[in-house]
Amino acid sequence: MACRLARNLHLPPGWMGMRSESFQDLTRDTHTGQRPLRVAIIEENGIRAAILVDGLREAGINDVEVIDTMTNMLRRLSTVDPDVIIIGIENPSRDVLEQMFQVSKLVSRPVAMFVDRSDGSMIQAAVEAGVSAYVVDGLRKERVKPIVDMAVSRFNAFDRLQRELLEARSELASRKVIERAKGILMRTRQLSEQEAYGLLRQTAMNEKRKLVDIAQSVVTAASLLEK
Amino acid sequence: MRQAGSVNETPSGTKGRRVPERLVRVGFIPLVDMAVLVAAAEQGFARREGLRLQLVKDVSWSNIRDRLAFRQFDVAHMLSPMPIASQLHLGSNPYPCFTPFALGRGGNAITLSVDLYREMQGVAGLDGSEDALTNGLALKQVVERRRQTGRKPLVFAMTYPFSSHNYEFRFWLAAAGINPDADVTMTVVPPPLTVDAMTARAIDGFCVNAPWNMIAVEKGVGRMVATKADIWPSAPEKVLGVSPEWAEENPETLSRLVVALDAAARWCDERRNHGDLADMMARPDHVGAPSEMIRRLLSGQLTIDPDGRTRQVQSYMTFHDRNANFPWLSQALWIYSQMVRWGQVPYDEAGLARVRAAYRPEVYRRILAASSASVPAGDSKVEGVATEPFIDGRRFSPDDIPAYVAGFDIRNGLGSGVAE
Numbered sequence: 001m002a003c004r005l006a007r008n009l010h011l012p013p014g015w016m017g018m019r020s021e022s023f024q025d026l027t028r029d030t031h032t033g034q035r036p037l038r039v040a041i042i043e044e045n046g047i048r049a050a051i052l053v054d055g056l057r058e059a060g061i062n063d064v065e066v067i068d069t070m071t072n073m074l075r076r077l078s079t080v081d082p083d084v085i086i087i088g089i090e091n092p093s094r095d096v097l098e099q100m101f102q103v104s105k106l107v108s109r110p111v112a113m114f115v116d117r118s119d120g121s122m123i124q125a126a127v128e129a130g131v132s133a134y135v136v137d138g139l140r141k142e143r144v145k146p147i148v149d150m151a152v153s154r155f156n157a158f159d160r161l162q163r164e165l166l167e168a169r170s171e172l173a174s175r176k177v178i179e180r181a182k183g184i185l186m187r188t189r190q191l192s193e194q195e196a197y198g199l200l201r202q203t204a205m206n207e208k209r210k211l212v213d214i215a216q217s218v219v220t221a222a223s224l225l226e227k
Numbered sequence: 228m229r230q231a232g233s234v235n236e237t238p239s240g241t242k243g244r245r246v247p248e249r250l251v252r253v254g255f256i257p258l259v260d261m262a263v264l265v266a267a268a269e270q271g272f273a274r275r276e277g278l279r280l281q282l283v284k285d286v287s288w289s290n291i292r293d294r295l296a297f298r299q300f301d302v303a304h305m306l307s308p309m310p311i312a313s314q315l316h317l318g319s320n321p322y323p324c325f326t327p328f329a330l331g332r333g334g335n336a337i338t339l340s341v342d343l344y345r346e347m348q349g350v351a352g353l354d355g356s357e358d359a360l361t362n363g364l365a366l367k368q369v370v371e372r373r374r375q376t377g378r379k380p381l382v383f384a385m386t387y388p389f390s391s392h393n394y395e396f397r398f399w400l401a402a403a404g405i406n407p408d409a410d411v412t413m414t415v416v417p418p419p420l421t422v423d424a425m426t427a428r429a430i431d432g433f434c435v436n437a438p439w440n441m442i443a444v445e446k447g448v449g450r451m452v453a454t455k456a457d458i459w460p461s462a463p464e465k466v467l468g469v470s471p472e473w474a475e476e477n478p479e480t481l482s483r484l485v486v487a488l489d490a491a492a493r494w495c496d497e498r499r500n501h502g503d504l505a506d507m508m509a510r511p512d513h514v515g516a517p518s519e520m521i522r523r524l525l526s527g528q529l530t531i532d533p534d535g536r537t538r539q540v541q542s543y544m545t546f547h548d549r550n551a552n553f554p555w556l557s558q559a560l561w562i563y564s565q566m567v568r569w570g571q572v573p574y575d576e577a578g579l580a581r582v583r584a585a586y587r588p589e590v591y592r593r594i595l596a597a598s599s600a601s602v603p604a605g606d607s608k609v610e611g612v613a614t615e616p617f618i619d620g621r622r623f624s625p626d627d628i629p630a631y632v633a634g635f636d637i638r639n640g641l642g643s644g645v646a647e
Contacts, residue, residue, distance in 0.1 A: 096416070097319075098318060099388045127297055
């Protein structure tokens, strides 16, 4: 079977033996909780990956590998031989991993995080944050929980960052539109800058619409009226 | 027992009183074979039963499985082997779920890269009109040639290890004398990435549901060589996967859901509804493919070659006709036989009991017995009879799985001679 797997995944002969050994070591060591955990992150977005690696380092987990492409994912994973795999729930490659776990006849197969579902709130938080994790079977939950917790908080932090960036961008765009609308009003109605702004604001209040929407209407109207 | 009836009947469950709508969360993967769910949600069949279906799009079968397990979904659009795998504790999160209702048959096809198909034409003298088995035999010649000339094995993709696609692709290959575990490399590519993977020459062929095969052909990269109807017309494709806890807590809601889906499935089979159905499916929150293409798929008019060759496939997609919604135990056991055949699970009596827990014809019968539906009297039948044959011509009798599996020359389980 080892040969078949190696052939299917184009792996060098002998890697399987290495892997089984390391799994046995792991099983021995988990009882004392001493063996440092190795974590693989499957993530195409470089920024999110960096944020995760950073968080794990802070938590004292230094043995972290980032796999950033689907090509050669299987080969990379077998070389890394991780105890925990973190992968975004929106990553369709989760089904590719499923095939890998199925084809390989490992001593201890990785399982989805907390298959026993005993920690409902934890799972809820992970799924909402878009985190999924695979854990080598037999690894104690207490050892994995901080890693998943960290991934959840970093995924959330990344989302916040994305959101803020988007907001900042739209804020900037709004400001530009308002500036242009002010300019148009100043020019066509001979208003001061303050008066132009006041007119936009008053109109927005009267019509119960956003200032930026009124400004956009002014800009659109002006462009239609231009010769 | 409430009646399940035609569209025009007064919904019995809500007659004369106002019942608050019950929310059912339904996970799905964007594919044409989810039509029954879309029709139930959009065409009033769910509402008639006092239900509101919240369809939630997802990106992977692993997510579908996990989100059902973590109770983010109540029910889900699932590959027909998934409930069986879950009961057999296969996979990285084997949450045992079951199905009382199949969502239809068909829709799958096998598409090879145009380059590979042209090579087959050259080697075997195909003119393009050949049937699926002849195409397979031509592929066998190409595989042999590649081996003799030291070229690397062809890479074929399906969408999930426990999928109809995996078993159908393997069945077709093996029927043509190709060993999927030794002669080629089988891999997984998620459906939306199949066409890109073929364009990038990362894979030489794939088996996937609609609309991806037709998209590959129309993009000029793929050639369809077989459909599900050619391999085994009766094969259940997607099923309604149900969370057992949810079913236990909401037996009445489950009954109403099955009644709504039964009515929706009849509606989907009506040709005159295909235009509306295609429009609904085309929406980006559902499948997100051109309505016109979906309409052609629904009617089985397939463009199979970039040169423009078309093929009319009878019953390419069936949503209700000939008991397409009935969860036949014999079909579940056939899927189990293929899991055994390919070494995914060893055969044993305990396994049989688990398979029976996955497909639940008695639930279907209890809910729909009083309806106008013709509900089969038995749970099992001999599969592959004359009108709906397997491509290899053999029949499957569910009471002797070991003999059936042992009868395959090419296999990877049950004491096969394949070197491990």
